[in-house]
Amino acid sequence: MSVSVDPTFVKPGQTQPAEALRPHAEHAFADELAVLAAQDDRPRPARWKLSPWAVATYLLGGTLPDGTAITPKYVGPRRIVEVAVSTLATDRALLLLGVPGTAKTWVSEHLAAAVSGDSTLLVQGTAGTPEEAIRYGWNYAQLLAHGPSRDALVPSPVMRAMGEGATVRVEELTRVPADVQDTLITILSEKTLPIPELGQEVQAVRGFNLIATANDRDRGVNELSSALRRRFNTVVLPLPASVDAEVDIVARRVDQIGRSLELPAVPHGVDEIRRVVTVFRELRDGITADGRTKLKSPSGTLSTAEAISVVTSGLALAAHFGDGVLRPGDLATGILGAVVRDPAADRVVWQEYLETVLRERDGWSDFYRACREVSA
Incomplete structure (x- = not known):
C-alpha cells in the first residue's frame, strides 16, 4: 500500500525543512554566514549582508580572528573570486563563463547567498524560456476579472530582485532565445523595467545586481548580442589547475x-x-x-x-x-x-x-x- 505525503511548500527566504535533500546555500552554511557577519567590520555596499572581503572569504575559506574556520566553497584562483565579487559591488552585471563542470552554478549560488542572503531568485535558462520569466507575467483570473493592475501582475525573479535590492541569477543564459535575452538590455543599462500595460515602470533599488552563467560548449546556440555582452563583466572559471x-x-x-x-x-x-x-x-x-x-x-x-x-x-x-x-x-x-x-x-x-x-x-x-x- 502506498502512502501519500503532502509536500512541504516553502517560500523563498524561509527556513527550509530539516529533511531537505539539498538545502540552499544560505541554509546549509547559515552558521558560517552568521559568524562572518558578526565579525565583519569592513564597509558593506547597500543591502549587502557581508562586505566584499567577507564574501570572498566565505567562498574561498579561511580562518577568522576568533579561530573560526570557514570552509572553502570554491577551489581556484583567488583573483577570479575577487574580480567577481567586486563586479557585483558596481553597477555591472556578472557573467560566469566556462566549460561544463567548472562550478559556475555553484559559485553563482554562493555569491547570491553571501551578498543577499537569498539564492532562490533564479531564472533557469532553456530553449523554451519565455519573456515573462525575465520581465513579468499575469494572473489571468485577476486580469479577466479586473483588467490590468498591479494585483494581477506576477513579478519575475528579476523584477523582485530589482524591488528588493537583491542579487538575481540567470542560469545558462546562452540557452535562452535571443529575443528573450535582449529583454535584459534595458534592465541592465537603465536599471528599469517598463510595464507598458500599466503605464508604469519598476526602478531597481541600490543593491540590485545580476549573475548569469554561460557554457563554452553552447557557443553558436544563442550567442549573446554585442549590446547585451557589453552590459556584463565576464569572468572565466577555469578547470582545476592540477x-x-x-x-x-x-x-x-x-x-x-x-x-x-x-x-x-x-x-x-x-x-x-x-x-x-x-x-x-x-x-x-x-x-x-x-x-x-x-x-x-x-x-x-x-x-x-x-x-x-x-x-x-x-x-x-x-x-x-x-x-x-x-x-x-x-x-x-x-x-x-x-x-x-x-x-x-x-x-x-x-x-x-x-x-x-x-x-x-x-x-x-x-x-x-x-x-x-x-x-x-
Missing part, C-alpha cells in the same frame, strides 16, 4: 553529498578518487600525465562535476551492495558511462586508452580489470 586541486574539489563535494545521503566517509576512497580524476584529466587533455603518450579524446566533457557524480554513485554501491569501502568495481560502470557517450566513436577511444595506458600502469591492475570487465 590533479591535486581536482582531487580536493571532488573529495570535498562528495563528502558533503555523502553526509546528506548517509554514505561512507570519503577518506576511505581518496586513492580511488585520484584514479577517476587522473583518467578524466588524461582523456580530457589528450595526453597522459607524464606527457609521454598522446591520446584521443572522447566526445564528452569529463568535467569535475561528472567525476563527482561517478564517485558519489560508487559510494552508494559500496554502501548498499558492498562493505562500505570504495573500490574500482564500484566506479567502473560510472566511468564507462561518462566516457562512452557516442557508442561508436567513444568506445574505440576508451578501449585504446584501456589497453595502451591503464593495462601497463603500475599499481592499477585491479582498476584495469574492473574497467575491462564492464567494457567487454
Whole structure:
C-alpha cells in the first residue's frame, strides 16, 4: 500500500525543512554566514549582508580572528573570486563563463547567498524560456476579472530582485532565445523595467545586481548580442589547475553529498578518487600525465562535476551492495558511462586508452580489470 505525503511548500527566504535533500546555500552554511557577519567590520555596499572581503572569504575559506574556520566553497584562483565579487559591488552585471563542470552554478549560488542572503531568485535558462520569466507575467483570473493592475501582475525573479535590492541569477543564459535575452538590455543599462500595460515602470533599488552563467560548449546556440555582452563583466572559471586541486574539489563535494545521503566517509576512497580524476584529466587533455603518450579524446566533457557524480554513485554501491569501502568495481560502470557517450566513436577511444595506458600502469591492475570487465 502506498502512502501519500503532502509536500512541504516553502517560500523563498524561509527556513527550509530539516529533511531537505539539498538545502540552499544560505541554509546549509547559515552558521558560517552568521559568524562572518558578526565579525565583519569592513564597509558593506547597500543591502549587502557581508562586505566584499567577507564574501570572498566565505567562498574561498579561511580562518577568522576568533579561530573560526570557514570552509572553502570554491577551489581556484583567488583573483577570479575577487574580480567577481567586486563586479557585483558596481553597477555591472556578472557573467560566469566556462566549460561544463567548472562550478559556475555553484559559485553563482554562493555569491547570491553571501551578498543577499537569498539564492532562490533564479531564472533557469532553456530553449523554451519565455519573456515573462525575465520581465513579468499575469494572473489571468485577476486580469479577466479586473483588467490590468498591479494585483494581477506576477513579478519575475528579476523584477523582485530589482524591488528588493537583491542579487538575481540567470542560469545558462546562452540557452535562452535571443529575443528573450535582449529583454535584459534595458534592465541592465537603465536599471528599469517598463510595464507598458500599466503605464508604469519598476526602478531597481541600490543593491540590485545580476549573475548569469554561460557554457563554452553552447557557443553558436544563442550567442549573446554585442549590446547585451557589453552590459556584463565576464569572468572565466577555469578547470582545476592540477590533479591535486581536482582531487580536493571532488573529495570535498562528495563528502558533503555523502553526509546528506548517509554514505561512507570519503577518506576511505581518496586513492580511488585520484584514479577517476587522473583518467578524466588524461582523456580530457589528450595526453597522459607524464606527457609521454598522446591520446584521443572522447566526445564528452569529463568535467569535475561528472567525476563527482561517478564517485558519489560508487559510494552508494559500496554502501548498499558492498562493505562500505570504495573500490574500482564500484566506479567502473560510472566511468564507462561518462566516457562512452557516442557508442561508436567513444568506445574505440576508451578501449585504446584501456589497453595502451591503464593495462601497463603500475599499481592499477585491479582498476584495469574492473574497467575491462564492464567494457567487454
